Amino acid sequence: MFQKPKYLQNSFTVIFPRKPSIRRSAFDFENKLEDLYSQPQIIGIPDDINPDLPRMIFTSKHGYSQIFISQINFVLNVNYSIDISSYPWYCIVSGADLEQGDILLECPIFDIPTNYLDGIDKASTSIKINFQNLIVMTQSCDLAVRSDGRSKIDYVLLCPIYFKNELKQHGTYSKQSEWENARLGKHLGFHVLNCCDLGEHNYEFMLVDLKRTYSIKAEILRDFVSKKESRVRLLPPYREHLSQSFARFFMRVGLPVDIPKFTK
Secondary structure, three states: OOOOOOOOEEEEEEEOOOOOOHHHHHHHHHHHHOOOEOOOEEOOOOOOOOOOOOOEEEEEOOOOEEEEEOOOEEEEEEEOOHHHHHOOOEEEEOOOOOOOOEEEEEEEEEEOOOOOOOOOOHHHOOOEEEEEEEEEOOOHHHHOOOOOOOOOOOEEEEEEEEEHHHHOOOOOOOOHHHHHHHHOOOOOOEEEEOOEEEOOEEEOOEEEEOOOOEEEEHHHHHHHHHOOOOEEEEOOOHHHHHHHHHHHHHHOOOOOOOOOOOOO
């Protein structure tokens, strides 16, 4: 009976002194909650009637939570979907088959010196190899190996990823508020991935830098992953969400004359 318990519901209440006119603050609440909650349902109860009855009800855009606001309290109710475990973020894979969303830790990248043309012998130029945590961005259909042993592409596109702990001293991403902004898609060029807890693959939250890309020969990458015991792969629909962020960053267009900002 208790072998696989599921966390299905919780409730959180904030109590404060009575505010009879709290319904007049509906616009302010709506502005604060607009990223996560839909427009409120306003309850037409006279101000002098039972202060515990809700005057406003906000429902989250994903449908799992509601906020009830009365004259004396805020109540947050969250109902978790029983099927939420049916959509895992990651799986563990091994072998040489590459797919979009494969996370490659300490992958070799080739760094060309900025002064590589300054008085050097081109025939004997050395290339520095660095190691970077990367995620595969190339579409899986382009990575599929045909019967002749080749795929549609010769080079794989990858973006760097950074674990939350790595960015403790970062000017922007040392702040929880900025991670939240990135999670909401407010930071073009960056994308947040969930933490991972699969066997020995325990990763904290990750930030994908979509502004930096690497192109590595597919043959080299396949050789690299085949020598690893296992790796983490981002699963649908989360990898398509990442791909959408990547596309949105590169397809953005700056208008020479924009529409003026709407103000209340």
